[in-house]
Amino acid sequence: MGLTDHEIQHVARLARLRLTADELPVIRRDLNRVLEYVSQLQTLDLANVEPTMHVVKSETPLRHDQVEPSLPVLEATRNAAQVEEGMFKVPRIMDSEGGGAGE
Amino acid sequence: MSNRLWTEEAVRLHEMFVAGKVSCEEIVQDHLEHLAAVDPGIGAFLHVAADQALAQAKEADRWSTEERQMRPLSGVPIAVKDNIVTQRMPTTAASRMLEKFYAPYNATVVEKLYAAGGILMGKTNLDEFAMGSSTEHSAFHPTRNPWQRDRVPGGSSGGSAAAVAAGMVPIALGSDTGGSIRQPAAYCGIVGMKPTYGRVSRYGLIAFASSLDQIGPMARTVRDAALLYHVIEGPDARDATSLPLTASPPTRSGPWRIGVPREYFQEGIDPRVGDVIDRYLRRLSDAGHEIRDLSLPHTRYAVATYYLIAPAEASSNLARYDGVRYGFRCDARDLVSLYERTRDEGFGPEVKRRILLGTHALSSGYYDAYYLTAQKVRTLIRQDFDAAFNAVDFVVAPTTPDVAFRFGERDDDPLKMYLGDIYTVTANLAGLPAISLPAGWVDGLPVGVQWMARPLFDNALLDAAQAAEALMPPFQFPQEVRE
Secondary structure (H helix, E strand, C coil), X not given: CCCCHHHHHHHHHXXXXXXXXXXXXXXXXXXXXXXXXXXXXXXXCCCCCCXXXXXXXXXXXXXXXCCCCCCCHHHHCXXXXXXXXXXXXXXXXXXXXXXXXXX | CCCCHHHCCHHHHHHHHHCCCCCHHHHHHHHXXXXXXXXXXXXXXXXXXXXXXXXXXXXXXXXXXXXXXXXXXXXXXXXXXXXXXXXXXXXXXXCHHHCCCCCCCCCHHHHHHHHCCCEEEEEECCCHHHCCCCCCCCCXXXXXXXXXXXXXXXXXXXXXXXXXXXXXXXXXXXXXXXXXXXXXXXXXXXXXXXXXXXXXXXXCECCCXXXXXXXEEEECCHHHHHHHHHHHECCCCXXXXXXXXXXXXXXXXXXXXXXXXHHHXXXXXXXXXXXXXXXXXXXXXXXXXXXXXXXXXXXXXXXXXXXXXXHHHHHHHHHHCCCCCCCCCCCCCCHHHHHHHHHHHHCCHXXXXXXXXXXXXXCCXXXXXXXXXXXXXXXXXXXXXXXXXXXXXXXXXXXXXXXXXXXXXXXXCHHHHHHCCCCCHHHHHHCCCEEEEEEEEECCEEEEEEEECCCCCHHXXXXXXXXHHCCCCCCCCCHHHCC
């Protein structure tokens, strides 16, 4: 039950990647090989197994609720392609067809 | 001027510098000259910070004996894997996405290197975003194995491994998500350690798979690796997963009970590698240690588990590269096209493959079957080790099933590449410390042996590795870099 081109295009959209027509067959082959390999995990009985979310259990540390200096705006925006008035600039979001959440 | 300083251990360079036998400038100059002579044929570095290193050295030369002594890395040149951020050098993660990126801050480990008096020589090559086992997936250039130039150095910390093996630096930092320190250390004939998850701050390590990533030392000798480890370890308020300082569990001096997991000698291992490890184990046995056969029954599921968890976490972590706040941007008329074109042009094929795999594993309707299932199998793999460490002090096994392969040899099938990680991913999944040491040779290529210990037993692991070094001394330099 490998992924179809249609399903892969759906995943690509979720990941904000664009796959060209010549990339697709290679990606499909590679992904399906890996998915077939990992499907062996389904043979294990995991009904009574807790998932491991953290390997070394410890309390989540909390810091003091105090305002501290953070990265200055000028520093934080220095690597951006486009900045205006201390803000990251992007193309128009409203009125653009591709601006929605996809399907 | 003392010659061939580049052949010295970090520990020795520091001693000589403290004793005033040699200046830091001489040390750095000698390493820079050696680097300039050998790196064109190897390609270990993405960025060499010669001027900064010399400036740092001149400053160090003004320190008093006490000031030199206080700083455990004074007089020591160091290389840093290029997925660890540095304010005064570029940080690319070997990706087009970050080709011109200068981080606005230093990683905690980098701050610690500076505070310890270490000289930062530059940034080393890796597989893009640390995703790979060969350093062939760098967006800029591959790195060659110093022992045989038609072979890969391993990866993803291949640049750091090759730089250390070829004597460009005595020590370097790498990062290990599924073996990325230990596997290149094995392929290049050096020492590489992945500490217990949480022992070293990840603040400033470009995130790949956050529940698995760990920074660690690479060196030619165990004591050099230990020197670097003790500088970088410790809690950090900026990394919520860094562990509080706990008293190090007492180190039991040998003889040790050494467990040998039979699953690490089964399908897929090159029999010549198996023979090298067998001979190594016999030496341990002859030295009085007790060798016990044991089983880690869920080993066969480790690669599948890893290749669900790591890409899932990567797909989430790499969502930040959208062309807006930093990094490469490909302009477009609308925002979604900007995201898509930026990511399409900025990421290489292996990174895209893993993002797609991870996005699928986390997507609605598949989460339980993939990600959650993998997290449960991760528990079983951890429990295997818990049981093993009730019976033995250390687990010893090959680091890799093979020796360094030729360029392009595994290009056609990513799964084949992933299967090579079988012996290393388990330590990341279980969070335990592991170190790869030189164990022998197959056809002029180094073979690595891996020692694993229970979580938090990093010091005990280093002590044992140091003792074991007497049975298999560190390798000399490859002929071609000896001039």
